[in-house]
Amino acid sequence: MLHDIGINAFHSKPGGNTVRKIVILALAMLLPAGAFADANKGKMLYDAWCAQCHGYEGDGKGYASGNYTLPQPRDFTKGTYKFRTTPSGEPPTDEDIVRSTQKGNPGTSMPPWTRFSDEEVRSIVEYIKSFDEETFELQGKAFQIGKAPSPSDALIKQGMEIFEKAKCWECHGRAGRGNGEKGWQSDFKNDGGTRAWPTDLTHNWEYRNFPAVEDIYRSITSGFDGTPMASFQTSYSEQDRWALSHYVKSLQVTRKTGSALTAKKVDTIPAVSDKKQWEAVAYIDLPLSGQLIFEPRQFIPVVTNIRVRSLYTDAEVSILLEWTDKRPNKGSDGHPADAVRLQFPVQLSSGAEKPYFYLGDSAHPVNLWYWRASDDQAVEFNASGQKENAMVTQEQNNIRVESEYSDGLYRILLRRPLATGDKNDITFVPDTFIPLSVTVYDGEHDEQADRAAISAWYHVMLEPPAPLKVYVLPPAAAFACIGASLFIRKKLKKLKT
């Protein structure tokens, strides 16, 4: 058993082992066997696999708290629980804590703990409840969720009206990107005094309480106690809440990951404001991580995803970057400006070799296109490794930029001639996979320099027009087939007569 858990909980608190064991043994004789086994096993599992974040005392002050995680681990001693099936103000049911434990909370450092049996998880839940027995003296009465009505245009429209009427947009923004002005205020806080940010409802991978329509219904009904997210259980009917849930669900975007982006050739590159044309262009989504390789490291990056599209003409290549930012920042209010940086190798190697994916290395420099919100300009840099002063601004700037921030979404279009004649620039050649990576800064959260969200290497390929043989050979093969049939038929007929 101890071996399954990996770490022996007694082991981790040295000293007094024998005495403790005797005391526990004595206590065990006084208690019903099952109850004792539970509490003890729960503590052992909790200390081994929960305390690293939630703390040995359940106060949310484990090793991976403070600057290491955002949102912060739950403080179990306060008895306030966000994710419940009970009315606001009531404690969660055991099932609620079991659900968070077994399924985790998307977009946070809480993973789904699938390795433990149901019985083990229940013993952990018992122990978690023991950090605040007072709260759990009251038993929360779970509301029924029932079956979700199937979505229809009418229902979604009704949901949209409720989104308006219930003022969901004040925090979550008109398009649901978590960019409402109420969320910008410095007094938009959780009970503990920590700064709160409304959920970006378009990112289905960031719904802490899960993104299915039943989950949204649960969140709207219960509210998130201890946060500005209120309960709508009494203010809106069941039917209204289902309608709202379906509307919120309809705001979610589909994330499409992949290792390469293809760029089609066009006659003219559409303007950034030409949304309709750009929406028809193929994209890939790049999941982002904090920059964790060099000091100062960014353990709590804000931007989680960047969407990349590309088109090219005879003369130019263009790359459109889109990401959500709950509050745009131009470098005022004592915060640095929002920024984004595209990175390419200066030289393409014939083999697999590339520059290091973050800022290159001394043998393999990179070409950076760097856009800043402060002056809405894009400049070209070169870097050969992450070191202070290792970034060199190019004298001649070949990048043209069009930018837009609208309703929580940044859209930055960068354009450059395919070839510039500068030996420090990447030259775009069609029919070649060109490595590309992205770095994004959220100024509001003081991201700058190496404190940023970064992506791995991906590829962009300027798709060459299809070769002639693609149009010629398949019909030729089909006709050859028909010809052969006719020939055999003729021969056979001759044989017969």
Place this chain on the structure above:
Amino acid sequence: MLTIYPVIAGAGIIISIISAKKKAPFYNYIGILMAMYGGLKSVEFFAPPLPGQVILMYMAMSVFTFIIYFSIREEQFQAFLRPMRTVLADDSKRIPRILIMYILLPVLAGFITYGKVMPKLAPPATARIVHPEPPASITYRGKSINILGIENPLRKDEAAMAVHIEAGKKVYYQNCFYCHGDDLDGNGHFADAFNPRPLPFRGTDTIAQLPEGFVFYRIAKGWTTLPAGSTPWDSSMPSFEHLLTEEEAWQVTLFIYEATGNKPRKM
């Protein structure tokens, strides 16, 4: 997609049995080939999938072998050819002839050719050596350490084991768990952003296969000393020499073995 292959094999067997009873060797032949193809593709359910070349070879061999088999007896061979003859030559079979010979087969031929000549846009895939051969000795913050065959020096200090494991736990959850996972399963909350994905420590195929000195070396040097065959340019593993003391690096090494129940390989 994979589940369709057993269905093809099953349908092939049924067609083959029925046509054998009805003495229709041509359909029997089609059934046998279907069963062969479906069967070979279904190998993937319980073994590594067969390479396309191998399947092609088996199929080509079957196509010829069974023609030979069905042509041994003249009578049977005539029966074998009959369906083809009727469709091609019999004037009363006009509709099936147009469908098969002038529509179905040409379209199939065109489609296969299109698949062959259309350029495939796939980014270059790189084979990657996950655990490259380590050097015999490294420097850690200027101090030379012989890592070949070295045992974790903290293991000698049995009395303080629990303290070291706990210290290693702290190092892990402030430096490693973002990528390698809260449960050390390689599914950290940033794991999706990296390529290659961070390695898991659970299971028997990573640290259980490695001597402790190697793990220490990878923590110490990270991406910086990987050979080209291990694609250092893609690796997000930091060089922790700059972030942890030597003792902390050994403590976290100890922790990842203890927490997963794995034992380091002895040299």
